[in-house]
Amino acid sequence: MKIDVISIFPEYLSPLQLSLLGKAQSSGIVEITVHDLRKHTNDNHNTVDDTPYGGGAGMVMLPEVWGRALDPLMQPETDLIVLTPAGKRFNQKMAESYSKSSHLIFACGRYEGIDDRVRQHYSTNEYQSRDIRVHEVSIGDYVLGGGEVAAMVMIEAITRLIPGVLGNPESLTEESHNDEGYLEYPNFTKPQEWRGIPVPEILLSGNHREIAKWRRQQADKRAKDNL
Ligand code: ADE
Numbered sequence: 766m767k768i769d770v771i772s773i774f775p776e777y778l779s780p781l782q783l784s785l786l787g788k789a790q791s792s793g794i795v796e797i798t799v800h801d802l803r804k805h806t807n808d809n810h811n812t813v814d815d816t817p818y819g820g821g822a823g824m825v826m827l828p829e830v831w832g833r834a835l836d837p838l839m840q841p842e843t844d845l846i847v848l849t850p851a852g853k854r855f856n857q858k859m860a861e862s863y864s865k866s867s868h869l870i871f872a873c874g875r876y877e878g879i880d881d882r883v884r885q886h887y888s889t890n891e892y893q894s895r896d897i898r899v900h901e902v903s904i905g906d907y908v909l910g911g912g913e914v915a916a917m918v919m920i921e922a923i924t925r926l927i928p929g930v931l932g933n934p935e936s937l938t939e940e941s942h943n944d945e946g947y948l949e950y951p952n953f954t955k956p957q958e959w960r961g962i963p964v965p966e967i968l969l970s971g972n973h974r975e976i977a978k979w980r981r982q983q984a985d986k987r988a989k990d991n992l
Contacts, residue, residue, distance in 0.1 A: 766866065766927060768797045769838050770916055771831075772873040773813055775799045777913040781920065789930045797920070805833040814876050823877035831872065831883045842896040843868045845887055846919065848912025849878050852901035855919060857942035859902070863919070864926035871919070873912030948987040950980035 770778055778799045782790070789795040803811040814824035835845070844866045853859075863869060872879065886892075888899045904915040924930050931937065941949040953964040967979045 766795050766864075766924070767868045768795060768871070768920060768924075769800060769869070770797065770871045770873065770920075771800045771802050771834050771838075772911075772913050772916075773802045773875060774873075774911070774913055775801045778917065780917060785930060786921065786924055789924060789927070792929070794927060794929045795924050800834060800838075802830060802834050805830050817877065821877075825877050826874055826879040828880040828882045828886075831879055832886070835870065835872070835883070835887065838870055839887075839892070839895075839897060840868060842866070843870060843898070845870045845872065845897065845899045846916075847872045847874065847879065847884060847899065847901045848903070848915040848919075849874060849901050850903050850906075850908045851878075852903040854906070855902050855904045855922075857922070858945075860919070860922040861926055863923045869920075869923070871912070871916040873916050875911040946988055948984055948991065950983040950987070 770781075772778060781787075781797050781799070786795065786797070790797055802813055806812055812827070813830050814826050817823065817825045839845075844863060846863075846869060848871065872883075884899050884901065887897060892899075902915075902919065904918050909915060926937065928934065937943075939949060941947065953968060957964050957969070965979070967975055970976065
């Protein structure tokens with residue numbers, strides 16, 4: 766999978782080189798390139814934003830700059846993800862769907878976001894016919910300073926679902942959010958007792974049917990408690 770990230774703070778995305786994602790890049794499963802939006806400005810001040818038409822607080826990111834950054838990255842079968850608190854709320858199902866994409870572009874907006882014509886332009890028939898799709902996505906109902914952290918959250922959730930990225934793919938089978946509303950059961954390891962708290966007896970019983978039943982009950986209880 767090829768991933769391009771566009772931001773005015775490319776250094777913000779340096780954690781993408783670490784851990785599992787770093788390994789996935791060394792082994793060639795994932796190729797991540799971070800692009801500096803300011804390289805696509807053409808004035809002395811490297812301006813990326815201006816005041817909004819119609820008035821109001823904040824600044825809006827310039828469509829020309831985004832267009833120059835995005836055009837060379839567009840190839841057939843691209844999912845362009847525009848990070849915005851006004852987007853569709855990201856979930857595990859979307860992570861699974863994006864994990865099958867061959868090319869993701871993350872557009873990290875700052876300020877009051879990107880001029881809407883960028884979304885409109887790359888959503889036209891011309892792009893749709895080349896299998897280029899635009900998605901406005903939010904990672905949750907709160908406002909971040911910009912899309913960078915949101916892009917990292919999405920990239921981590923998406924790439925760990927690509928075959929070969931996780932050391933043990935079985936870890937994917939019984940985890941939270943695999944089924945709508947499913948939360949994983951609580952886990953325990955050694956020692957058998959820690960600070961006076963014992964591991965639940967049933968987990969030491971060796972009775973796999975009863976263990977599975979207990980885990981299902983615990984998962985249900987968690988889901989209810991979180992409502
Ligand atoms: N940019 C600012 N807040 C955001 C959010 N919640 N999700 C995605 N991008 C954002």
